Amino acid sequence: MIVVRPPTRSIWTRERVAFALSLWEKGYSGSAVADSVNREFGMSVTRCSVIGMADREKFPSHKVNRKPQPRAAAPRQPKIKQPAPVMQQTPAAMPASSVLFLDIEQAQCHFPLWGDDDVSIFDRRCCGSAVTSGSPYCDTHHSICSYNK
Numbered sequence: 001m002i003v004v005r006p007p008t009r010s011i012w013t014r015e016r017v018a019f020a021l022s023l024w025e026k027g028y029s030g031s032a033v034a035d036s037v038n039r040e041f042g043m044s045v046t047r048c049s050v051i052g053m054a055d056r057e058k059f060p061s062h063k064v065n066r067k068p069q070p071r072a073a074a075p076r077q078p079k080i081k082q083p084a085p086v087m088q089q090t091p092a093a094m095p096a097s098s099v100l101f102l103d104i105e106q107a108q109c110h111f112p113l114w115g116d117d118d119v120s121i122f123d124r125r126c127c128g129s130a131v132t133s134g135s136p137y138c139d140t141h142h143s144i145c146s147y148n149k
């Protein structure tokens with residue numbers, strides 16, 4: 001038996017959830033769904049909001065349609081295990097470039113700015129500065145996370 005939960009005060013009405021689900025099932029990414037929902041309903045939901053709602057509403061997992069990334073011709077180098085970064089920062093110390101962990105782009109520094117506290121995945125932020133070529137980190141964090149000889 002399917003239990004239908006009573007509507008809450010969520011911005012995600014049944015109509016909006018159904019609209020988002022129709023796009024989700026077509027393989028739209030969270031940010032593409034957010035853009036469409038915003039256009040359709042005059043809202044300003046974020047990709048994180050869509051992903052959180054999709055998780056709560058148990059949307060089916062899907063593969064996002066993306067352009068295939070060009071592969072390097074050279075054989076892959078074995079990955080060097082990097083030490084877990086240890087950095088404690090208060091929210092006030094966040095750099096202006098910091099971005100939400102769930103919104104991080106490939107060209108942005110992935111260095112985590114949250115500490116050992118129990119921070120919600122939706123509140124976790126990364127450095128977000130431009131990455132150094134071949135590294136998931138900016139120059140500063142690449143040097144922190146690398147073994148320099």
Ligand SMILES: [Zn+2]
Pocket residue numbers: 109110111127128129137138139140141142
């Ligand atoms: Zn960084």
